[in-house]
Amino acid sequence: MALRMMVYGGLLYQDLIKRGEVLADGRLPPVLPIVLYNGSQRWSAVTDVFDLIPPVPGLVEQFKPRLKYLLIDENAWTDSELASLKNLVAAVFRIEHPASPDAIVGLLSLLHEWLAERPDLRRMFALWIRATLMRKAEYRIVLPQIDDLQELNVMLAERLEEWAQAYKAEGKAEGKAEGKAEGKAEGKAEGEALALQKLLKRRFGAVSAEVLAKISAASLEQIDAWLDQVLDARSLDDIFGPTTA
Structure with missing residues (x-):
């Protein structure tokens, strides 16, 4: 570089x-x-x-x-370090990697307050945040054309957590159903493993052989724990730890 x-x-x-x-x-x-x-x-x-x-x-x-x-x-930068900076660049970083759906709503409130005298920047941030959220696979959000931060904030406050949890539940249900169809004999663990693989592929793209091996060897309890981490993880390493692939 x-x-x-x-x-x-x-x-x-x-x-x-x-x-x-x-x-x-x-x-x-x-x-x-x-x-x-x-x-x-x-x-x-x-x-x-x-x-x-x-x-x-x-x-x-x-x-x-x-x-x-x-x-x-x-x-x-950690999220707490970024929060202490209280500037627009830090807010952008936190929106790109939100700790939770609720965190996005809180950030929108802060931006609306900071940019009270800058309607041009409020509009720019509203358009960018809308596009960013619609690109995130875990939310699967389709938003109307919105160029007002306050309006976007109200809409997300009502629906963002609902969308996120619905996506997570859908991913689990699809994976379990597919696993059951492919082989009932392997039982619930295989269905959970398939659900996890499906969510990981949607969230991060291709999954390495090393990660697939970990999933295959894991207990049902461990797979359930990983499923609960998929929504908020920034990378595969956040879920499985450092991998060689």
């Missing part, structure tokens, strides 16, 4: 020069490279292209290229 950011920065400066958008004295304006990361794993790449090149003896070392970017890793 550090190398890519250096390339992006160079291309940006070339474009600014081409369009004549430079400082009055001909120098280039400052640019702050930012990488916003919201993946499930912690960021491990270097943040300075200088660190991609091994030490060089002699004069060459001081001429190695340098370009450092600002990394904003959402997973580096």
